[in-house]
Amino acid sequence: MSENLPRRGFLKGALALLGLGVAATAHADPSPVPPPPLPMPRLPSMPLTPLNYHSPPLQPFVDELPIPETVPAAGELAASSAIHRYHRDLPETRSWGYSRPILGPCLEARRDRQAHIVFRNDLGTHVMAEHVDLTMHGVTEQDRTDPRFTVHLHGGVNSPDSDGHPLIGWRNGGRPSYTYSNRQEATALWYHDHAMGITRLNIQAGLAGMYYIRDEFDTGEADNPLGLPSGEFEIPLIVQDRTFNADGTVQPMVGLYLPQGYNQSGQLGDVACVNGVVWPRLEVRRTLYRFRLLNGSNSRPYVFTFTNGMPIWAIGGDLGLLDAPVPTPTIRVSPGERVDLLVDFSGLHDGDVVDLINVALNDIGNTFFMVPELRDIMRFTVAGDGPPAVIPTVLRGGPGLPEPLGELPAPDSVRTVTLMGYNDDARLAAVFPGMGVLDNLPFLGTDIDMAQAGAVEQWDIVNTTSFDHPIHIHLARLRILGRQPIAPYDYWYSDPPPAFGTRWAPPVDNFTAGPLQPPPDWETGWKDTVECPTEAVTRVLVRWPTVAELGFDPDSPVRVPPGAEAMSPTGDMAMSGMGEHDAGDEEIRGYVWHCHNLDHADHDMMQQIRVLR
Numbered sequence: 001m002s003e004n005l006p007r008r009g010f011l012k013g014a015l016a017l018l019g020l021g022v023a024a025t026a027h028a029d030p031s032p033v034p035p036p037p038l039p040m041p042r043l044p045s046m047p048l049t050p051l052n053y054h055s056p057p058l059q060p061f062v063d064e065l066p067i068p069e070t071v072p073a074a075g076e077l078a079a080s081s082a083i084h085r086y087h088r089d090l091p092e093t094r095s096w097g098y099s100r101p102i103l104g105p106c107l108e109a110r111r112d113r114q115a116h117i118v119f120r121n122d123l124g125t126h127v128m129a130e131h132v133d134l135t136m137h138g139v140t141e142q143d144r145t146d147p148r149f150t151v152h153l154h155g156g157v158n159s160p161d162s163d164g165h166p167l168i169g170w171r172n173g174g175r176p177s178y179t180y181s182n183r184q185e186a187t188a189l190w191y192h193d194h195a196m197g198i199t200r201l202n203i204q205a206g207l208a209g210m211y212y213i214r215d216e217f218d219t220g221e222a223d224n225p226l227g228l229p230s231g232e233f234e235i236p237l238i239v240q241d242r243t244f245n246a247d248g249t250v251q252p253m254v255g256l257y258l259p260q261g262y263n264q265s266g267q268l269g270d271v272a273c274v275n276g277v278v279w280p281r282l283e284v285r286r287t288l289y290r291f292r293l294l295n296g297s298n299s300r301p302y303v304f305t306f307t308n309g310m311p312i313w314a315i316g317g318d319l320g321l322l323d324a325p326v327p328t329p330t331i332r333v334s335p336g337e338r339v340d341l342l343v344d345f346s347g348l349h350d351g352d353v354v355d356l357i358n359v360a361l362n363d364i365g366n367t368f369f370m371v372p373e374l375r376d377i378m379r380f381t382v383a384g385d386g387p388p389a390v391i392p393t394v395l396r397g398g399p400g401l402p403e404p405l406g407e408l409p410a411p412d413s414v415r416t417v418t419l420m421g422y423n424d425d426a427r428l429a430a431v432f433p434g435m436g437v438l439d440n441l442p443f444l445g446t447d448i449d450m451a452q453a454g455a456v457e458q459w460d461i462v463n464t465t466s467f468d469h470p471i472h473i474h475l476a477r478l479r480i481l482g483r484q485p486i487a488p489y490d491y492w493y494s495d496p497p498p499a500f501g502t503r504w505a506p507p508v509d510n511f512t513a514g515p516l517q518p519p520p521d522w523e524t525g526w527k528d529t530v531e532c533p534t535e536a537v538t539r540v541l542v543r544w545p546t547v548a549e550l551g552f553d554p555d556s557p558v559r560v561p562p563g564a565e566a567m568s569p570t571g572d573m574a575m576s577g578m579g580e581h582d583a584g585d586e587e588i589r590g591y592v593w594h595c596h597n598l599d600h601a602d603h604d605m606m607q608q609i610r611v612l613r
Contacts, residue, residue, distance in 0.1 A: 060279035091248035104209025136197030186218035200598035241269035265434035287386025314522035316340030336596035436605035440504035
């Protein structure tokens with residue numbers, strides 16, 4: 001399982017087509033068990049997609065890359081509707097953004113300095129109102145005309161009431177206020193919507209942005225001690241695949257055979273947007289650039305490389321710097337992950353052109369659904385000289401540098417978790433009614449995970465599905481121990497899952513089918529999101545911060561502010577305004593962990609977790 005791990009699509013419903021799917025639901029009292037895993041061999045790519053939606057023909061590399069402005073992490077940002085053009089040859093259309101027509105500014109904060117930010121819901125009607133799925137948790141017709149939103153700072157170490165809990169939302173006129181602690185080293189986080197049941201649509205409409213934390217080493221200034229590019233040479237790249245209709249609107253559906261207003265369990269577009277523009281171009285100088293790259297796509301992972309074969313220097317990941325730059329010809333980035341990259345254009349000439357492309361291959365799932373592979377991402381054209389290009393030799397562990405990453409601590413305990421797939425009998429009228437789950441449990445319920453502040457755990461994440469899943473754990477810091485192939489059929493049949501709603505996560509050590517494969521060098525730093533390939537156990541070190549490190553109680557109940565609405569964490573589907581009161585017997589505590597395939601997170605691949613002090 002190297003950096004070019006096979007990419008899994010949104011296959012869920014193929015199990016039903018093959019006659020192996022059995023019904024279950026998150027809302028009723030089901031008794032069936034999920035189907036066993038299926039083998040997933042490679043198939044040739046399908047060039048034609050007669051059953052799928054397509055963007056109109058669009059010429060690549062004709063629009064300039066827009067670069068979001070960097071502003072202090074403070075004040076108020078309005079999540080609002082505006083008019084945006086995704087490509088020169090597409091009509092203008094409505095989009096959402098944070099104080100911008102689409103996406104948001106790069107918010108910049110300083111380590112250990114609190115940031116107070118208010119987000120205001122000025123969204124109006126939903127940009128994708130006809131695609132709101134009323135079978136999702138807590139989703140109603142009102143979400144089409146007066147949509148909920150919330151804001152999660154992905155990777156942020158924040159108290160439960162500033163984490164953007166998906167069970168709490170604000171409608172038009174709502175003003176959630178968050179305090180971000182910034183008690184972590186310099187890195188690039190991102191902020192995005194997290195409203196339960198409509199996250200996948202809200203982010204597609206534009207509700208996402210970058211969030212930089214700076215410290216005394218990575219200051220963002222030209223004289224930073226690390227010698228990293230800054231100013232015009234430090235550029236955010238938010239990569240998102242999309243499909244467009246002829247009228248310029250985003251088409252969130254993949255298959256023509258799926259009903260409108262349906263969570264299809266995955267979204268894979270046929271064009272790439274970077275910073276909200278289709279296949280843009282950027283003029284660069286002959287010097288070193290720093291690209292803060294985010295995979296903000298719903299479901300698609302990428303394996304990035306350059307057409308001229310020049311190396312990419314990885315200097316960091318989700319939660320900070322590596323010990324030293326790592327040269328690599330390709331780098332894999334899954335939904336929710338960020339990579340910190342250096343690219344040296346100094347050896348090129350004026351007029352030289354080099355394209356950033358994606359070489360991830362489709363698997364049997366995407367081939368089955370005839371999803372096109374997506375190759376082109378963006379183009380760089382060289383013009384003019386720049387400052388001397390000097391790639392640092394070391395980033396940690398020297399005079400004037402941060403402490404090295406250090407050896408991995410021994411875990412206090414081992415937790416096995418399972419990634420599973422069901423058919424949802426609440427939606428059997430639809431084609432391929434897929435539903436992903438964690439540990440055989442619904443998102444809303446009383447059997448929730450518990451962790452201890454200050455503990456170090458090993459999570460063995462066992463993927464029994466036909467998909468790769470990027471798993472994101474709120475609040476925690478992760479280090480990848482390795483990935484190990486398993487015999488999924490033996491694992492499954494040795495202790496078959498009970499009825500849905502009963503936890504199922506048997507130990508996996510007796511079912512491994514090969515040695516533990518360590519992560520590539522560029523994936524060895526601290527992370528908050530990890531790719532978990534199918535037919536494998538991904539072993540991850542999970543460190544929960546101490547209460548002293550946090551400066552707050554991570555298990556404090558979340559108060560639902562005036563003007564907000566809350567959903568019962570135990571499964572009551574009703575939305576209710578709680579005002580200043582706690583939710584009583586239904587109080588909301590803690591955080592969540594989930595798949596960052598956004599369609600999976602909406603239904604039902606998310607779990608609550610409390611972190612006890």
